[in-house]
Amino acid sequence: MRASATRKVFRRHFTKLGGKVLAExxxxxxxxDFTAIATRVAGLGxxxxxxxxxxxxxxxxxxxxxxxxxxxxxxxxxAIQLGTIWLPFGFEQxxxxxxxxxxxxxxxxxxxxxxxxxxxxxxxxxxxxxxxRRTSTRTPTTRSC
Numbered sequence: 001m002r003a004s005a006t007r008k009v010f011r012r013h014f015t016k017l018g019g020k021v022l023a024e025x026x027x028x029x030x031x032x033d034f035t036a037i038a039t040r041v042a043g044l045g046x047x048x049x050x051x052x053x054x055x056x057x058x059x060x061x062x063x064x065x066x067x068x069x070x071x072x073x074x075x076x077x078x079a080i081q082l083g084t085i086w087l088p089f090g091f092e093q094x095x096x097x098x099x100x101x102x103x104x105x106x107x108x109x110x111x112x113x114x115x116x117x118x119x120x121x122x123x124x125x126x127x128x129x130x131x132x133r134r135t136s137t138r139t140p141t142t143r144s145c
């Protein structure tokens with residue numbers, strides 16, 4: 001599912017359950033500094049959930065910026081961050097305290113020794129299913145009611 005479709009599904013279900021979307025902040029795939037975006041998110045007030053739809057490298061940087069801005073649990077805030085993009089193995093070690101409270105919606109541990117992990121490693125390599133023409137992403141910033 002593309003990021004825009006995932007965002008719409010999240011919004012629909014979140015609002016149906018009584019949540020309120022405070023903002024949707026878009027950014028391009030060339031963004032590497034998320035300080036201004038994190039500051040903007042911090043200015044929205046009380047936030048409970050921040051779903052992010054980013055490229056791998058951006059995932060780490062936005063997580064760190066949100067923590068530095070004091071928005072997410074890793075930075076002393078209340079918000080949890082949901083991520084839907086496959087982050088590199090070792091994300092938690094690289095993100096450090098900023099990863100506290102981060103919830104991966106889609107993730108697989110390549111070192112998993114369970115049957116599912118073994119089956120995954122035996123499969124031949126497949127081309128990436130990531131969209132190649134994605135030009136921007138929008139991150140809804142939400143608050144439950």
